[in-house]
Amino acid sequence: MMQKNYLPTLLLSFLFTCSLLSQEVLTKQEAIKLTLENNLGILIAENNVEIADNNKSVLNSGFLPSITGTAGANYQRDDSTFEFPGQFLSDGEGNPVIDEQTGEPVPRPDADLYKAEAQRYNARITADYVLFDGLGRWYDMKRLKEEYNLSSLQARETLETTILQLFSVYFEAARISENITVLEQTYQNTKNRLQRANYSFEFGQVNKLDVLNAEVDLVNDSINVMNERQLLENTLRDLNIVLNADLEKKFAVDTTITFINELQLEDFAAQGEQNNVRMLQAKSNMTINDYTLQSAKSVFLPTIGLTGFYGWNLNQNAPGPFFPGVNVNNTRNFGLGATLTWNLFDGGRGITQVKNAKILLESQDALQNQIELEVKRDIANARGDFQNRLKVFELQQQNVITATDNYRRSNERYKLGQITSVELRQAQINLLNAQTSRNLAKYNAKLAELQLLQLTGQLMNVSI
Structure with a gap:
């Protein structure tokens, strides 16, 4: 009768185990691949690198000329009346025409101009080029290229941080x-104990207390399994967030753990300062500030520019009272020029910018020295932390062997009463x-190793 009470729990356990066996295993390599392809944080970082790549292009350098084209068209129609007060008709020889009836000179009549049309067309292309600007463009171009390198390092830092985040969740799912x-x-062991206690109680070998103790322990073990399964489901959702996958997607994870050779880790740690992403970023910022200073100094030098243009104009004027024919004016013009501009004094703004750029360069140098000390400390701490956790894992493995032997012997003695x-x-x-402490120690040691690899700049260069 007692076993029937636990039949639903046993069936649930069987179904859950079968579901785990049927699930596809998400390997560590596949998890990295999916993260690199789908993680939104990495996507944003890659977009920032692409923007920096566009900024360092020659199209954004100022080394290319600017070409401007303009064109226009104008149409005009006039209806006009021209009056000639005080003027008289002439006979062509300068003599006025006399009215035969009045004997007076004939006044010159008004002239009407109806639908007088005029068209005007023009087009012009102008090219301007800065031949020399005090080397400002040159250092700005070098600064933009270095900013691209810095963006690449920032993207690498985002990638490494995301991979660490991935495996902190992945290994948590593996531990659970x-x-x-x-x-x-x-x-299962408690269930077997309950069965044995029931048989012993039926034959009068033990009292009811043993049966009740086994029942309580079985319920507690069942609750522990249920809680751990729920925790696994929650952790898998966290993992799907990092993978940018469907939250309810189910899969198993790889619980195999291998550690990198100690000699290889020694080599990584020895070169850690040169490969650490924070140190590389600090050096890149130092270079950027140096180029900014050099560019600011260009204000003290002259600017030489070239300009050229080609233009075309067409004017068609309607006939008038003084020009009876259509007047057409077709003009083409071309010009070249050069300018020299030297800002001898700009009120002190250029001097101030140069001074501030020097101060920023000094501050960046101090920051680089501080980061160097911090990186040395972090690598030393991570190395010691990994070695300590690895030793804890080894001790926990031995502890499991001891505890297993102790339980086996205790079980035999329990059967003998x-x-x-x-x-x-x-x-x-x-x-x-x-066993659970060993599992925790194993994944803690592996995470500590990954943190050491990240600090030494080798996280993406080794097989996890």
Whole structure:
């Protein structure tokens, strides 16, 4: 009768185990690949690098000329009346025409101009080029190229941070998965103990207390398994966030862990300062500030510019009272010129900019020295932390061997009636704690190794 009460729990455990076996395993390499392809933070960092790449292009350098084209067209129609007060008709020889009836000179009549059309067209191309600007463009171009390198380093830092975030969640899912296996084994051992206690009670070999203790322990073990499964589901959702995948996507994770050779880690640590991304960024910022200073000094030198243009104009004027024919004026013009501009004194703004650029360069040098000390400290701390965690893992492995042997011996003695169920349960709990502590120590050691690899600039150069 007692076993029927636990049938739903056993069925649930069986179904969950089967579902785990049927799930596709997400390997560490596949997790890295999906993260690099889909993670939104990495996508943003790559876009920033692309922007910096565009900025360092010759199209943004100021070394190319500026060419401007203009064109225009104008249409005009006039209806006009021209009056000639005080003027008289002439006979062509300068003599006025006399009216035969009045004997007076004939006044010159008004002239009407109806639908007088005029068109004007023009086009012009102007090219301007700065031949020399005090080397400002040259150092600005070098600064933009270095800013691109800095953006690449920032993207690398984002990538490394994201990979660390990925494996902190990935290894947490792996740890919980192994803990579920341990808890299910504990549940199975307790179930066997309950069956044995029921048989012994039926034959009068033990009292009811042993059965009740086994029932309580079985319920606790069942709750532990349920809680750990729920924790795994939550952790897998966290992992899907990093992968930018469907939150409810289910998969198993690889629980295999290998550590890098100690001699190889020694080499990485020795070269860590040269490869550390923070140090590389500090050096890049130092170079950028130096180029900024050199560019600011260009204000003290003259600017030489060239300009050229080609233009075309067409004017068509309607006939008028003084020009009876259509007047057409077609003009083409071309010109070249050079300018020299020297800002002898700009009120002190240029001097101030140069002074501030020098101060910023000094500050960046001090910051670089500070970062160098911090990186040395971080590498030393990470190296010591990894070695310590690795030793803890080795000790926990030995502890599991000891706890396993202790539980096996205790189980044999319990069958012989030499110890109580309480003592057996304590040995079982000791084994459970040893196994879960070993799992925790294993993944803590691996994360510490990854942190050391990130600080030495080798995280993306080794197989995780």
